[in-house]
Amino acid sequence: AQSVTQLDSQVPVFEEAPVELRCNYSSSVSVYLFWYVQYPNQGLQLLLKYLSGSTLVKGINGFEAEFNKSQTSFHLRKPSVHISDTAEYFCAVRESSNFGNEKLTFGTGTRLTIIP
Amino acid sequence: DTGVSQNPRHKITKRGQNVTFRCDPISEHNRLYWYRQTLGQGPEFLTYFQNEAQLEKSRLLSDRFSAERPKGSFSTLEIQRTEQGDSAMYLCASSSYLPGQGFGLTYEQYFGPGTRLTVT
Numbered sequence: 461a462q463s464v465t466q467l468d469s470q471v472p473v474f475e476e477a478p479v480e481l482r483c484n485y486s487s488s489v490s491v492y493l494f495w496y497v498q499y500p501n502q503g504l505q506l507l508l509k510y511l512s513g514s515t516l517v518k519g520i521n522g523f524e525a526e527f528n529k530s531q532t533s534f535h536l537r538k539p540s541v542h543i544s545d546t547a548e549y550f551c552a553v554r555e556s557s558n559f560g561n562e563k564l565t566f567g568t569g570t571r572l573t574i575i576p
Numbered sequence: 577d578t579g580v581s582q583n584p585r586h587k588i589t590k591r592g593q594n595v596t597f598r599c600d601p602i603s604e605h606n607r608l609y610w611y612r613q614t615l616g617q618g619p620e621f622l623t624y625f626q627n628e629a630q631l632e633k634s635r636l637l638s639d640r641f642s643a644e645r646p647k648g649s650f651s652t653l654e655i656q657r658t659e660q661g662d663s664a665m666y667l668c669a670s671s672s673y674l675p676g677q678g679f680g681l682t683y684e685q686y687f688g689p690g691t692r693l694t695v696t
Binding site: 464469496502504506509564567 | 580607609611616617618619620621624631632667669671673684685686687688689690
């Protein structure tokens, strides 16, 4: 079984400042890692994913994340945030298997609020 | 590609009533997932289908819950004798699962906007 911890439930950041949203995971097997964004009254949209290869992955809207296997972390970063980045961000994991259930295990989310 | 759609978007019901939600996945996707998201929490897996077969159910899915995907296209989630604890956002996601394809599109689940259920 896997679990995901997002320690920061809310992160306020001034516009154009950098931001880091933290994600740590626990799993007895190898995993794939994802970050999703949820805007108010909308479903989840995939920001980026780590499957294998380079530990630094780039996603949409200028976001990137770095996989750190030794620290079991997958923190999300953006060098300069905009008002439009205000949303809820979820980190998720699933087993890295080509077969079976691809169900995602999510963290509790981090609400990013951009201050003008 | 019109995306994943869910109906209704909002449902208010009285405790003890039955409710049914519908999910229409992306047309070529053969896998369909249901998740539940309560306030302040991340989505939790409920069940999933590959084509019309329901392959796994979470222990969160009590006997009052039933899901179907009769023709391998749209899916319905029914809750019987609703309880206040059923109040949540119910999310549907779909994906294209092709064994042996390797990395890539098989790993992305596309989510619908959700159905918000309020049980009074």
